[in-house]
Amino acid sequence: MRNTKRLWLYLAIVMLASFAWLGLIGREIYHQAPPVPGQIVAEDGTVLYTRDDIETGRKVWQSAGGMQLGSIWGHGAYLAPDWSADWLHREATALLERWARAEFGAPFDTLDSYDQAALKARLRDELRANRYDPETGVLTVSNDRAAVIRELAAYYNDLFGAAPELEELREQYAMPNNAVPDETRRQAMTGFFFWTAWAATTERPGQEITYTSNWPFEPLVGNSPTTGTTVWSIASVILLIFGIGVLVWYYAMARAEEPHPEVPSSDPLLSLRPTPSMRATGKYFATVIALFLAQIGLGSVTAHYAVEGHHFFGLPLAEILPYAVTRTWHTQLAVFWIATAWLATGLYIAPAVSGHEPRFQRLGVNLLYGALLLVVVGSMAGEWFAVQQIIDLPLNFWFGHQGYEYVDLGRFWQILLFVGLIVWLTLVGRALWPALRAPSESRTLLVILFLSTVAIGLFYGAGLTWGQHTHLSVIEYWRWWVVHLWVEGFFEVFATAVIALLFVRLGLARAGVATGAVLFATIVFLLGGILGTLHHLYWTGTPTSVIAVGAMFSALEVVPLALLGVEGYENYRLSRSAPWVATYRWPILFFVGVAFWNLLGAGVFGFMINPPISLYYIQGLNTTAVHAHSALFGVYGLLGIGLMLFCLRGLGARQAWNDGLLKTSFWLLNGGLAGMVFLSLLPMGTLQAWAAVTHGLWYARSAEFMHQPIIEWLVWLRVPGDVIFAAGGVVLAWFAFRLWRGGRGGAPVRATDTRPARTVPAE
Numbered sequence: 137m138r139n140t141k142r143l144w145l146y147l148a149i150v151m152l153a154s155f156a157w158l159g160l161i162g163r164e165i166y167h168q169a170p171p172v173p174g175q176i177v178a179e180d181g182t183v184l185y186t187r188d189d190i191e192t193g194r195k196v197w198q199s200a201g202g203m204q205l206g207s208i209w210g211h212g213a214y215l216a217p218d219w220s221a222d223w224l225h226r227e228a229t230a231l232l233e234r235w236a237r238a239e240f241g242a243p244f245d246t247l248d249s250y251d252q253a254a255l256k257a258r259l260r261d262e263l264r265a266n267r268y269d270p271e272t273g274v275l276t277v278s279n280d281r282a283a284v285i286r287e288l289a290a291y292y293n294d295l296f297g298a299a300p301e302l303e304e305l306r307e308q309y310a311m312p313n314n315a316v317p318d319e320t321r322r323q324a325m326t327g328f329f330f331w332t333a334w335a336a337t338t339e340r341p342g343q344e345i346t347y348t349s350n351w352p353f354e355p356l357v358g359n360s361p362t363t364g365t366t367v368w369s370i371a372s373v374i375l376l377i378f379g380i381g382v383l384v385w386y387y388a389m390a391r392a393e394e395p396h397p398e399v400p401s402s403d404p405l406l407s408l409r410p411t412p413s414m415r416a417t418g419k420y421f422a423t424v425i426a427l428f429l430a431q432i433g434l435g436s437v438t439a440h441y442a443v444e445g446h447h448f449f450g451l452p453l454a455e456i457l458p459y460a461v462t463r464t465w466h467t468q469l470a471v472f473w474i475a476t477a478w479l480a481t482g483l484y485i486a487p488a489v490s491g492h493e494p495r496f497q498r499l500g501v502n503l504l505y506g507a508l509l510l511v512v513v514g515s516m517a518g519e520w521f522a523v524q525q526i527i528d529l530p531l532n533f534w535f536g537h538q539g540y541e542y543v544d545l546g547r548f549w550q551i552l553l554f555v556g557l558i559v560w561l562t563l564v565g566r567a568l569w570p571a572l573r574a575p576s577e578s579r580t581l582l583v584i585l586f587l588s589t590v591a592i593g594l595f596y597g598a599g600l601t602w603g604q605h606t607h608l609s610v611i612e613y614w615r616w617w618v619v620h621l622w623v624e625g626f627f628e629v630f631a632t633a634v635i636a637l638l639f640v641r642l643g644l645a646r647a648g649v650a651t652g653a654v655l656f657a658t659i660v661f662l663l664g665g666i667l668g669t670l671h672h673l674y675w676t677g678t679p680t681s682v683i684a685v686g687a688m689f690s691a692l693e694v695v696p697l698a699l700l701g702v703e704g705y706e707n708y709r710l711s712r713s714a715p716w717v718a719t720y721r722w723p724i725l726f727f728v729g730v731a732f733w734n735l736l737g738a739g740v741f742g743f744m745i746n747p748p749i750s751l752y753y754i755q756g757l758n759t760t761a762v763h764a765h766s767a768l769f770g771v772y773g774l775l776g777i778g779l780m781l782f783c784l785r786g787l788g789a790r791q792a793w794n795d796g797l798l799k800t801s802f803w804l805l806n807g808g809l810a811g812m813v814f815l816s817l818l819p820m821g822t823l824q825a826w827a828a829v830t831h832g833l834w835y836a837r838s839a840e841f842m843h844q845p846i847i848e849w850l851v852w853l854r855v856p857g858d859v860i861f862a863a864g865g866v867v868l869a870w871f872a873f874r875l876w877r878g879g880r881g882g883a884p885v886r887a888t889d890t891r892p893a894r895t896v897p898a899e
Contacts, residue, residue, distance in 0.1 A: 140580055140648075143655040150659055154666035161670065161681060162613050169609035170335035170347040170677040174273030176327070178282035185327035187273075191605060192529070193328030196321040199522045199532045200296070201460025202539015204467075205311065208332050209348060209676050210755035210833075211612070212541055213463055215442055216309040217837045218756050221352040223288060223333035225834035228356040230284045231259055260358040263337045264346070275334070289326040296322050308839040310445035310459035317525055332608075335677055349683060351675035352833040353753055361752050365674075368684050369749035372691035376743070379695035383660070400643040403716045408786050411487045413497035413567070418787050419505055420480035421780050422876070425869045427473035427512070428773075432862045434466040439858065442842070442851045460523045464537065464544050465516055470768055471542060471623065472512055477776030478627055479560050482589060484783045485634055486567035489582065489641065494566045501563065507556045514552075515545035522546075533604050540611065542619045543599050554596050561593035577647035581637055584654055588630035595622045609677035620669040623772070629658050631775050635727060638782055642720070657696065664692030671746050675755065683748050690746045697739035722798035723785065726778030729806055733770025741766055753828045757836055758821035766813050774805070777868070784875060792878020797871040801864045808861025816854035820847060 176185040197219075203212030206219050229244075235255050236244035244252065268275045277285070295302050298314040306313060316322045335347040337357050350359045437448055438459065446454045483501055487493050514535075521527045522536030535546040543550070564586070571582050598617035602610065636654045639645040670678075670686030708728050712718075741763040745751050754760070785793070823846070828836035835841055 140651055140655060143652060143659065147655060147659050147662070150663050151666070154662065157685070158667055158669065161679075161685065162610075164681065165613050165673070165678050166607075166610055168340075168679045169607045170331075170338075171268055171270065171273075172331065172607070173268055173275035176275045176277065176330070178277055179279050180282075182282060184277070184282055184285055185330065189324045189327040190331050191328075192321070193324035193326065194608070195529045195532065195604065196316055196325040197328055198539030199525065199527070199529060199537055200315050200325075200539075201458075201464065201523050201537060202544070203541040204464045204537075204539070204544065205315075205460040206309070207756050207837075208608075209336070209612075210351070211672075211676070212756070213459075214756065214758055214761060214837070215445075215459065215842070216311060218352070218833055219329045220332040220336050221354070221833040221837065223292075223329045224337055224352070224354055224357065225832065226288055226291070227281075227284055227333065228259055228263065228354065230287060231262065231280060232256070232356070234280055234284060235259075256356060259356060263357045264339050266338050266341055268338070285330060288330075289323065292326045292329060293319065293322045296325065305839055307445035308843050310441040310454070312446070312454060312458045312460075315458075315525075321529075336675075345680070347677050348675045349678075349680060351752060351755070353828065354832050354834070361749055362680070362683075364680050364683050365748040365752055368687040369747040372687040372747050375688055376691040376694055379692055383695055400714070400716075403719065404641060404643050408488060410484075410786055411493040411497070413493060413501045413563075414484050414487055415787065416498050416501040416505075417480045417484045417783065418876075420476055420483070420508075421784060421787075422872065423505075423509070424473050424477045424480070424776070424780060425865075425872055427469050427476065429865050429869060431466055431469035431473060432858075432865050434462045434469065436858050436862065438462045438466050439851065439854055443848050457520075458523060461520050464519050464523075467542060468515070468519075468544055469512075470773070474768075474772050474776045475623075475627070476508065477780045478631060479557075481634055481779040481783055482560065482564045482630070483567075484786075485585075485637065486564045488786070489578075489637060490568050490571035492567060492570040497563065497567060500559065504556055504559050504563065507552065507559070511545070511549050511553045511556065515549040518546050518549065519544060530604075540615050542623075543615055547600070550599050554600060557593045557596050561589050564589050578637065578640055578651075580651045581633060581640065581647060581654060584651070584658070585630065585633040585637060588626055588633055591626035592622065592630060595626055598622065612673060612676040613678075616669050616672045620672060621666065625662065625665050627772070628661065631779065632657055634779060642717070644717070660696045661693070664689045664695065668693040671748075671751070674748055674751060687746075687748050691743070694739050694743045694746070697735055697742075719790075719793070720782070720785065722795055722802060723778050723781035725802060726774050726781065729774045729802065730771055730778065733766055733774065733809075737763060737766025737770040753833075754821070754825045756833060757824040757828060758817050759825055760821075762813055762817045762821055765817065766809065770806075770809055777805075784872065788875035789878035792875050794871055794874060797867055797874070801867040801871060804860050804864030804867060806864075808857045808859070808864055811857025811860055812854055813857075815857055816850050819853075820850045823847065823850075 172187055172190055173185075174187045175183055177183050197208075202208075206213060206216030206222075208218070209220055210218060212218075232244045232255050235258065236242060236247055236251075239255075240247055240251060244255065247255070262278065262281065267277065295306065296311070296314075296316045297319065303313060306315075316325065336352060337346055337354070337359065339346055345362050346359065349365065350362050353359055353361075437453065437457065440448055441454065441459045441462070444450075445459065446452065448454070483504075487497070518527070518535045519537045522532050527536040533546065534548045537544055538546060545553070568582060568586055572579065572586060576582075596618060598614050598621070601614045633654050636645065636650040640647045640650050667685055667689035670682045671690035672686075673682050674686060708725070712721075717724075741759075745754055745759055745763055781798070824836040824841070827841055841847065
């Protein structure tokens with residue numbers, strides 16, 4: 137792994153080729169996205185909807201919570217229906233019923249199999265035929281279909297309104313009564329729902345697959361997996377096995393050549409004196425814990441709404457904090473606290489490794505903290521006002537709720553966050569600059585660290601690429617640049633580089649070996665990770681090439697995760713390599729936890745849903761929540777906590793450090809997460825998957841299925857895991873509080889030492 141020049145060349149080739157290919161596919165998505173008709177007209181000339189209705193309806197859907205209240209094309213919350221699949225099934229059954237009564241004078245279910253088969257064949261012809269005229273922009277539907285569309289529009293109008301006969305259903309969906317008070321807005325939203333269902337059942341011109349590649353599974357209209365969905369799934373499994381074999385062979389050869397470092401006899405960081413800007417990061421870590429605790433509380437409330445949609449143990453909490461708000465805040469705070477932990481680590485590490493404290497660095501760190509608080513509080517307030525329908529639609533885009541999961545915050549807050557990331561990049565870069573210029577064995581590792589900060593700063597800008605009228609398929613393309621590439625991609629490269637740098641500074645790893653390992657890991661991860669982004673886009677109105685490329689490269693994403701057990705063991709071994717290393721034992725063991733959950737949550741559970749044939753049936757089910765919880769917290773959350781603890785080791789009083797509390801927190805957090813996954817989410821997702829394969833997504837997400845006794849029982853089984861997990865968060869907060877108090881009790885504490893700062897110089 138010492139030939140870093142060759143590795144840099146490979147990394148450059150992977151980056152350039154992957155992003156070029158991703159860009160070309162993005163261009164195809166733009167050109168082949170499902171058309172938005174200028175008018176939807178019945179055969180008798182009645183105009184049902186216009187393009188303005190559909191676009192306004194999408195804005196209304198966004199303001200009501202968007203993907204945080206049900207889902208569209210499989211993306212979003214798991215409690216209310218997927219509105220595309222729900223509309224499609226209701227439209228299909230209503231047409232069958234209408235024709236059965238008109239032609240046979242009897243309900244459809246009472247007809248013999250021959251007559252039912254004839255009507256089903258007619259239904260497939262009716263709904264799959266593409267009657268959109270690209271020259272006039274008009275979509276024409278039959279009079280029968282137009283009548284059914286009006287019936288469904290009335291149903292959804294009542295559902296999102298305050299019709300008393302649907303109040304029980306709204307509670308089962310965790311929807312507030314009168315979620316959209318304006319009837320004109322509700323009517324427009326039904327146009328958006330119709331359009332998403334139309335794209336899911338209408339064949340592309342000249343092809344026998346729909347705009348969403350026959351998703352969702354709906355036997356009534358002939359939606360079933362395409363040939364490509366099956367073939368590329370099989371190919372991805374073959375590639376996965378081959379990739380793991382090659383990686384194991386390469387890893388065995390490389391490890392045989394690696395010399396083991398001589399572990400120092402004492403802690404090399406013992407004399408580290410935090411600079412003013414390093415000490416200023418303490419408030420960031422306090423905020424990390426506060427946001428983490430808030431996220432835990434909101435997660436408990438959100439989960440409970442699955443059984444009491446309008447109440448929290450009898451209290452009418454949903455009147456103030458409806459499900460769409462609590463889930464928005466729960467998912468958004470996860471990103472906020474994890475990102476804050478990593479950003480603060482960068483601000484702390486940069487002066488520590490360079491030995492340089494730039495002028496006004498502390499002021500910049502403090503100003504950035506103020507901006508961070510403004511984004512967190514401002515965006516959450518805007519989302520609450522939006523879901524309560526207080527903000528008008530144009531203002532909602534800028535200051536309210538954009539409706540897209542993980543990037544829900546309004547555009548103004550997005551811009552402010554992007555500016556904050558650029559400021560962070562500047563602060564880290566100027567502190568690292570002397571070390572980047574000075575020749576040293578760690579220089580290449582520092583370059584990787586700096587480049588990852590550049591990527592983190594710039595790639596969030598992908599969230600600013602769409603506007604209020606951008607096509608939904610294009611928005612989904614760019615949204616996953618943020619969620620997959622920014623969060624799951626370059627933040628992980630940054631964290632890998634920081635961990636390697638910490639181990640090098642502690643003398644637990646050789647700089648040259650660590651540099652090669654980080655470069656190699658970055659190459660392997662980005663080789664699958666960049667184009668693996670496409671596995672999120674199989675059914676979002678994209679061309680079939682997305683399935684082929686996404687299936688193959690998302691399989692490569694899993695390849696490096698197969699060896700994370702070895703990485704976890706190596707980290708555990710390092711924690712016992714010398715007596716003084718015991719002081720870093722639990723921060724290192726949090727990294728061991730990262731390796732475990734990376735293998736299980738990102739690897740096993742990730743690949744469980746990644747192949748197209750699998751995701752075709754289970755997208756939008758609790759199987760996705762299994763992967764999301766075990767990977768987002770198990771990997772990125774534990775990683776953020778581990779990095780935070782390394783920094784707190786230098787900021788707090790050593791005599792106040794309590795390994796017992798960290799041990800308790802570690803096992804409570806990991807045990808609680810395992811309880812959530814294995815007692816509740818995975819069994820629930822498995823039952824939903826069976827239902828989806830048997831009947832269709834509409835049934836697996838229906839109130840009828842989700843409120844069966846066994847499902848509600850499984851929801852209640854999440855309580856033990858939630859309680860244990862929350863206890864772990866509280867213990868972690870108590871540990872940090874004791875550490876802070878220890879630094880204010882008058883004992884000699886380095887974090888408050890007034891002597892000139894002395895940092896560990898770059899090698």
